[in-house]
Amino acid sequence: MEITSTRSQSITFKIQNDFLMEKLSVFENQIVELSTVSDRNQKLKDCDLLSLAEKISNIATIRLGLKSRGDKEELVFIQTIEADCAKFPFATQNEILKALEMGIDGHFDEGKDIFFSSSKFVRWIRLYFDSIRKPVMVKFAQQADNAPLSAPEITTAERISTASKVANGYADARRKDPAHRVDLGDVLFRNLESLGVYELAPKVKETIYLNVKKKNKDAPEESVKGICQNTAYNDFIGMLVELEFMLTESGELVNLNQNESN
Secondary structure (H helix, E strand, O other): OOOEOOOOOOOOOOOOOHHHHHHOOHHHHHHHHHOOEEOOEOEHHHOOHHHHHHHHHHHHHHHHOOOOOOHHHHHHHHHHHHHHHOOOOOOEHHHHHHHHHHHHOOOOOOOOOOOOOHHHHHHHHHHHHHHHHHHHHHHHHHHHHHOOOOOOOOOHHHHHHHHHHHHHHHHHHHHHOOOOOOOOHHHHHHHHHHHOOOOOOHHHHHHHHHHHHHHOOOOOHHHHHHHHHHHHHHHHHHHHHHOOEEEOOOOOEEEHHHHHHO
């Protein structure tokens, strides 16, 4: 089942009503959204695979603490990843990044040492589609068939509630594993900003940009922007953990202890 963002469809990827929201978990809603094609989340057959491969290389290198490669070796490495991505032309960019995130986090190799290779990467993607995406999309399709066709669009309050739950979930993951990082933070950060839940001061954004640009001098501007937003979201999660904060359903910051006492 392919989900697109056109208004002509009776049911869209945003889960437009309470009926579907109640049937799918926060994680399942995220999986549906990751499958949705948009200007910022194209299918691999339509996107810049080289830029995506470079992003994947950076994430794997940082998350797994891989040794730096020489220029020629790095070029071959990125070209190999690019060829791997080309094997999944109808997957979206964010689905590939989610498969990478889950693979690095050990979801597909419980109890085993995690390493990154071309064959391992392809295996993670296939496992993501077979064991994660497929069951969720089947469930979504079943519920969509029973949903009212004239359902109203999801409200801003509901979007804020979902964004807050996702952020709290990642903060909990960071508390359990200080090394945990979100690899799709750029998408989540833009969502928080658009909802008015979290906003960075211009000077802070500038500092993040300069630091990212310094480390990625040859990266396309759009890629740099995405890395900045991903960095900002992970910094936000770090702040929640460090200050022992969480977000309420209305998007307000409160102390964890204060929330438990209430």
